[in-house]
Amino acid sequence: MTIYFYKAWQPYGCFSNFSFHGIHLQGVYWPTVEHYYQAQKFVGSTDAVIIPFIHAAPTPEEAAALGRCSTRQLRRDWDLVKIQVMREAVLKKFLTHADIREVLLRTGDEMLVENSPIDYFWGCGANKTGQNHLGKILISVREEIRKLLSLTVIHEEFN
């Protein structure tokens, strides 16, 4: 059974990048994955001055609005790095927070889909034909955490 998620207050809302599960990355604490992701769009760009404002945004919605402003200059390699940027942040989120890590692991091998009606890249879009990159990242993070946990068990058994 496919598991759909979207808004942070809906079922499986902890899979949303807008959920308030903070992460430490590159020596900085970010209140949500969305804050981090939106800020990374401007690293090294002429509009990098926006980064502290994204970081300080009171909500992920406000961070996203700042990052989505179409007149600002994105970093040149953004399309090349954005999936890796997102994966690193999502992995950190689920390594940091044990409660939501359990929720993720308990989804077993189910397909995970960001049910965004507007986003055909990170989500499945209105007609379910989108690329669902966020769902795919969550599935690969789930697999990576399982491998890390099994290595920990092996390590404990032999020490």
Ligand SMILES: Nc1nc(O)c(N)c(N[C@@H]2O[C@H](COP(=O)(O)O)[C@@H](O)[C@H]2O)n1
């Ligand atoms: N508008 C909106 N509201 C939410 O609650 C969402 N979860 C999303 N999806 C997320 O938006 C991010 C993509 O942003 P860009 O379009 O690349 O600026 C990404 O985190 C999606 O998962 N959108």
